[in-house]
Amino acid sequence: MLRPSNLTQNALLSFLPEEEMNRLLPHLERVILKSGQSLSESGQPMYYVYFPLDSIISLLCVTESGSSTEIAVVGNEGMVGVSLFMGGDTSPSRAIVHSGGQALRLASHHLKNEFYRAGSMQRLLLRYTQALLTQMAQTAVCNCHHNLDQQLCRWLLLSIDRLPNNELFMTHEWIANMLGVRREGVTESAGKLQKAGLISYHRGHICVLDQLGLEEHACECYTVVKEEYDRLLDQRQPILSGRAM
Amino acid sequence: MLRPSNLTQNALLSFLPEEEMNRLLPHLERVILKSGQSLSESGQPMYYVYFPLDSIISLLCVTESGSSTEIAVVGNEGMVGVSLFMGGDTSPSRAIVHSGGQALRLASHHLKNEFYRAGSMQRLLLRYTQALLTQMAQTAVCNCHHNLDQQLCRWLLLSIDRLPNNELFMTHEWIANMLGVRREGVTESAGKLQKAGLISYHRGHICVLDQLGLEEHACECYTVVKEEYDRLLDQRQPILSGRAM
DNA sequence: TAACGTTTGTTCGCTACCGCACAGATACGC
DNA sequence: GCGTATCTGTGCGGTAGCGAACAAACGTTA
Secondary structure (H helix, E strand, O other): OOOHHHHOOOHHHHOOOHHHHHHHHHHOEEEEEOOOOEEEOOOOEOOEEEEEOOOEEEEEEEOOOOOEEEEEEEOOOOOEOHHHHHOOOEOOOEEEEEEOEEEEEEEHHHHHHHHOOOOHHHHHHHHHHHHHHHHHHHHHHHHHHOOHHHHHHHHHHHHHOOOOOOEEEOOHHHHHHHHOOOHHHHHHHHHHHHHOOOEEEEOOEEEEOOHHHHHHHOOOHHHHHHHHHHHHHOOOOOOOOOOOO | OOOHHHHOOOHHHHOOOHHHHHHHHHHOEEEEEOOOOEEEOOOOEOOEEEEEOOOEEEEEEEOOOOOEEEEEEEOOOOOEOHHHHHOOOEOOOEEEEEEOEEEEEEEHHHHHHHHOOOOHHHHHHHHHHHHHHHHHHHHHHHHHHOOHHHHHHHHHHHHHOOOOOOEEEOOHHHHHHHHOOOHHHHHHHHHHHHHOOOEEEEOOEEEEOOHHHHHHHOOOHHHHHHHHHHHHHOOOOOOOOOOOO
């Protein structure tokens, strides 16, 4: 059984009124997610949804030829598995843990039951899905019109916004898979950012040194997404954990 | 007042049970949408949602610099304005009529009222939104990994699937805006398709001559999207109009 | 210490697409 | 019929990113 104090680290759950939270509480399980682990595969049924605490999950869309693109990133501000209550049952995208950590897991039918009571949980999850839609749309246009340098800045910013500190463990290779580009391209862009003093990295360990500087180098996509999340999800009491959005 | 027989041209509405349809009927207005007309602008409040009959609407995401990319296309299988019931109130994207025709319009509050009764309408609209999510994700990955020729094929196929026949009125310039590329690029790709006998075009009038051929030239993205729409929305009685999905 | 796998740095030619410029063809209004 | 706007075709140099290949630096294990 979880102590309520730990639950508030997930923003979505922290917004729930006590009554609904109490109904969910017995069914929430704390799990450890490992980097690289898959939470869902395209077209496969989902048995659980996940509310990340200090972990980050990437939603990927994969082509026939095997190349992939991240279409959204989920941290402690959200959840993985919206397609369940949207009525799809199966997941349309692959969900990969891109930064290991803890998450709360909830069996599908418990989530559906609560959702179809049509109370706060439903409103909250729908607003979150709307934020996800915005993120996906903005990612799509960013892939099209902004260069790799800008995309890398956006990606780093979205990641550290969802982490407790300004460091992340991630190789260039991984980032390349997320952005749908070559590893060498990431190495080159990351090199520029390091020379500019914005980040430092070493063998899969990246430190963001100058967040504001990154924002200046990023395209507007980061801000657009962030502001939409704030608008849709920050209308209630703030979340208790440190850097959460 | 609308005759019920005309309503069935929109797939979403045709799936509604009679009771719910009767509640909506008095509030549905038939409107003519003109090519190029904007139904919603990014960040602006929406007063109506639209159920296209023989018109097609593009959802666009626009960058600061003014370049745009289509993130989804909506025809008589869907509706424009999902963000209303998702809780966003304002539209996150620009909705532009890309093929003029008729649509049914419903004032926001009537839609919300029906949605929050948590009946068939809610389930249906959520399933549709799920299909929209899939389309957006697939479009994003397509922009990233597939070349212009393939994207053009996908785009043409998605368009004629939503039209009563195999011709559409659309200049290369417009298509370029949708795909987020140069007009010259579209001219070149369209030229190839014409030489291959798959389409013919002349000053903004495009005829699809060989749909199967187009599908062979397209990337898998078209099929993925189409099958997901079929799966999510074709589970009930078929729609009455001719070529509807 | 030595061997090996992983991560990053760098180079080279190649391709798709960009941005620009301009020309021809067609449709439309006066 | 004529002028004009729109649509399409084409040709240029430029560039961002690709694919492949390889080297160097680092960490881990034996």
